[in-house]
Amino acid sequence: MPSSIKGIPLKRIFELIAIASVFMLTIGYIAYDATSTAFLAREISALDRHARIQVLDLAKQADPDLKRSLHRYESQNSFYYLQRNIDGVKQTLYSRSLPKPFLQKIQSLASSQQSADKKNGFLNINNQKYIWASASLPGDAYKLVLIERSTLELGTVFLVLGVLGLLMIIIIIGIVFSIIKRQYSIRDDELFARSLRDPLTGLANRTLLYDRLQQTIASAKRNKKSIALLLIDIDRFKEINNTLGHEYGDIILKQIEPRLRKVVRETDTIARFGGDEFAIVLSIAHTGSVARCLDNVMNSFHLPFYIDEIKLSMSIEASIGVALYPNHGDDPETLIMRAEMAMYKAKKQGSQISFYTPKDDPYSLRRLALISDLRQAIENNELSLHYQPKVDLENHRITSVEALLRWNHQKHNIIPPIEFIPLAEQSGVIKPLTQWVLKTAIRQYQKWHEQGIHLNIAVNLSARNLHDQHIVQDILNMLEESEMDPSRLELEITESAMMVEPDQAKAILQSLDHLGIKLSIDDFGTGYSSLAYLKDLPVDNLKIDKSFVMGMLYEKNNAIIVNSTIKLAHGLGYQVIAEGVEDKETLEKLTTLGCNAAQGYHICRPLSADELSAWFKTSSWNLARTS
The missing domain is CATH 3.30.70.270 (Reverse transcriptase/Diguanylate cyclase domain)
Known part of the structure; x- marks a missing residue:
């Protein structure tokens, strides 16, 4: 509630209301007093005429039956008092119902000298108002006093005054609260308008x-x-x-x-x-x-x-x-x-x-449906791994394979990783998905190892994996459970993924490096990392993005980027792997530039584990085996 209206304190306003109410009651009483006096005067005047007429009637009658003549004044509200003096004989008659206080008062009025001058008036007896009038004949042969209860009741007067005063107070309070309500309404409108506007610019919010x-x-x-x-x-x-x-x-x-x-x-x-x-x-x-x-x-x-x-x-x-x-x-x-x-x-x-x-749109109906399906894909056995070999260009030997995830959807058939990996990151499925890939790749490594085939196996980590504080412990648990040599596991992280939270990424890579795991920066050249950041990372390999490698024979700038990256990586002590080798000429050019390793369709496309095992037997690339 406001403390003031138009600058006037509410306390002062209510004081003014009280003063105004008293003032109105006083004015009302004065007005009533003047009105009631006039009303009483009219009543007394009428009674006075009745008294004169009645006394004349009494005198005209011979030895009248006085009581019978005055019977109309025998009631609770009308009385008479009569003195008769005929031939020296005084007689007093009055109403049987006349109360003693009235009798004493009337006797006093009738006998007093003052009453000779005053022929009428009103009396207040027991908080009730009565009017009286007297009339007499010459010689006081007959002297009559008539008394009637006034129709103007004092209680009624105060009731009317009270009601009028209360109505006046209600009207005044109503006016005041109407003003208050209007003030509130104006303030509410202002507050509502401000709630829809930006306080700084005044624009819509x-x-x-x-x-x-x-x-x-x-x-x-x-x-x-x-x-x-x-x-x-x-x-x-x-x-x-x-x-x-x-x-x-x-x-x-x-x-x-x-x-x-x-x-x-x-x-x-x-x-x-x-x-x-x-x-x-x-x-x-x-x-x-x-x-x-x-x-x-x-x-x-x-x-x-x-x-x-x-x-x-x-x-x-x-x-x-x-x-x-x-x-x-x-x-x-x-x-x-x-x-x-x-x-x-x-x-x-x-x-x-x-x-x-x-x-x-990451929120299209297809994508929402795929997110839901992706949660069930592991249990429904819809996921699989394909493997693409990497070859050492100097020794002409297969050194490792990269595990690539595939999703064979029941309805949409093969869904490429470029579509469902972002969905996995957005929905939080990336953690169980990564764990499934790691476990499956490690199991396949064990199978090849038991067959005498010695290869490193590479798995990709996403940007969201680098935010997982438990990723290092989870990988360590898998390695210990499988008894796999940590140096045989390669983890590939894209350049852009590392730059999302570089400090946290660096800390996780250092922990993984301490376990003996090999680390590679994937898709190098497509991100925005600085050399100052790269030189402090505990990585072993840089993988040149295929977008540069595939066009290096025809695009001068691509050839310059590939050559510069190889020299830069070697200067920092890194091995260089080229992705996207599609033909013999590109492979030979990379060998000439001193690139350490390569992978691509010219060497071998991604194959299932069984298909790759068969390829090992027929490939011209050497494979490290034990008898």
Whole structure:
């Protein structure tokens, strides 16, 4: 409840109400007193006339039956008092029902000198109001006093006054609380309006954006139009906050709002979607208008941003994701989700602008179904491992095989790892999946070892595996259980996976290295690792990504990258393995450049364990055996 209304304290307001109530009661009483006096005067005047008429009637009668003549005044509310003086004989008659207090009072009035001047009036006896009037004949032969109870009751008066006063108080309190309610309503409206606005920029917040988007969709359905939802993310805004401070970061955000307003129509909605994210809802007739708006938005960010306090001018880049109604969804939740996906894709690829496409949707129905199926794939015996050999180019010998996971889905047949491995990482299935691969590969190693075939076996770890604090202990338990030599196990980690959490990745790799396990950086050249980071990693091999190897004979830049990587790796003390060797010429070129090992379809495609065992017998590559 507010402590004041229009600046007046509530305590003072209630004091004023009390004073006003007393004042109104006083005014009411005064008004009543004046009214009741007039009313009594009229009653007395009427009784006075009755008394005069009655006394004249009595005098006209010869030896009248006085009691019979005055019987109308024999009641609880009407009385008479009569003195007769005929021929010196005095006689007093009065109502039998006349109370003694009245009798004494009337006798006093009748006998007093004052009563000779005063012929009427009113009496208060036992808190009841009575009127009286007297009349007499000359010589006081007859003197009559009539008494009647007034129709104006004092209790009724106070009841009426009380009701009037109470009504007045209720009206005043009602007015006051009406004012309070209005104050509350105004404040609630202000609070509600503020709850729908971003306090920093004044733009619509997420809640209002959702509501506006819902309204715009409904309007578009009626008018058969389209909608574009743009989600804008400020690139490297965290760096701005960390460098300049959040205060100056807020200044930048405030400058974005007027720029966006200039490039959209008044009917379009602009919202602050998150910390450094903004949203625009456009009603469009065709996609060409979206392209123009996107150009205008991007151009608005290219203009310098000024921070006067520190005299700094800076340019800012943004990533924009776009989802269209009805193409990409027909409700706010779907459009927002898909615009976010497109925005993250633009940010990841550095393309600045990206439209939603179903193939990039990790939440499509097919993917959701595959996630569910993947959980059952191990139990349903749908997974298998194929193996691709790696050969030592100097000794012309098979040194190891890489275990490659395959999923033979009951409905969709063979599903490639590039599709289901990301699903496994997103859904948390990656841990049991990795454990199954490791156990299966180790069992196959044991079988070959029992057959006298001595090979290292390589298994891939994902970025999510490097976040698992138990991965090292799990691998150690498997090695001890199988009695496998740790140096025979190779673990391959992609360059990009290591850069997700580089410090944690480095700690896990060091622990694995201490166990004697060999480590390789997979897909080298496709990530963003620095040489300063790589040189401190306990790795044994660098695997050059196949995208460079496959085109090295025809693309000069690819050949330069392969040659430089080989020299760099050797300089750091690493062995080099080339992936994607598809022909004899590439293999010979790699040998010439000093590459240590290679794998690819020219050597052998991935095969099942039985097929690879048969290939060992017919291959021209040497194989380390024991008799």
